Amino acid sequence: MTAHATPPVAVYSPALRGLQATVADSFALVMEARTGVPAKTAFDVGTLLQLQAQELADLLHTTTKTLRAYRDGKKRLGPAASEQILKLLALAAHGEEVFGSLPAFRRWLDKPAYGLDNQPPLALLETSGGIDLVADEVARIAHGDLA
Numbered sequence: 001m002t003a004h005a006t007p008p009v010a011v012y013s014p015a016l017r018g019l020q021a022t023v024a025d026s027f028a029l030v031m032e033a034r035t036g037v038p039a040k041t042a043f044d045v046g047t048l049l050q051l052q053a054q055e056l057a058d059l060l061h062t063t064t065k066t067l068r069a070y071r072d073g074k075k076r077l078g079p080a081a082s083e084q085i086l087k088l089l090a091l092a093a094h095g096e097e098v099f100g101s102l103p104a105f106r107r108w109l110d111k112p113a114y115g116l117d118n119q120p121p122l123a124l125l126e127t128s129g130g131i132d133l134v135a136d137e138v139a140r141i142a143h144g145d146l147a
C-alpha cells in the first residue's frame with residue numbers, strides 16, 4: 001500500500017461522497033442523471049480531476065459563463081451533462097484505485113495511451129462513449145493488460 005501525504009478521500013466533497021453508491025450502479029447512475037445533478041457537482045468533479053473551469057466546460061460542450069451561472073443559480077444540469085459528470089466521478093474513483101492516487105491518475109489522463117490509439121485519455125472524455133473507452137482502458141490496466 002502506498003502512503004499518501006494527504007488521504008485521497010479528502011478531496012471528495014460531502015456531495016461527491018454521497019454519490020459514490022449511485023455511480024457504482026449503472027441503473028442508479030442513469031436515474032440520477034435523468035433528474036439532473038447540481039451544477040456545483042460538476043465543479044466538484046472538475047476539482048477532483050484537477051480540471052480548469054475551461055476544460056470542464058469544454059468536456060460538457062458549454063461555456064464557463066453558463067456553468068458558473070448554473071452553479072450560482074443553484075440549477076441542475078440536463079440529463080446528458082449530468083450523466084457525463086456522474087460517469088466522470090465513477091472514472092475518477094476507479095482511476096484513483098488503479099493508479100494509487102488521483103494525481104497519478106490525472107497525469108495518466110494527459111499522456112497518450114497506446115490502447116486508445118495514442119490519444120490522451122482526457123481528450124476522449126467529452127462524450128459518454130469516450131468515458132466508457134477510457135474506463136475500459138483503466139480496467140485493462142487494473143488487470144495487467146498494459147497495452
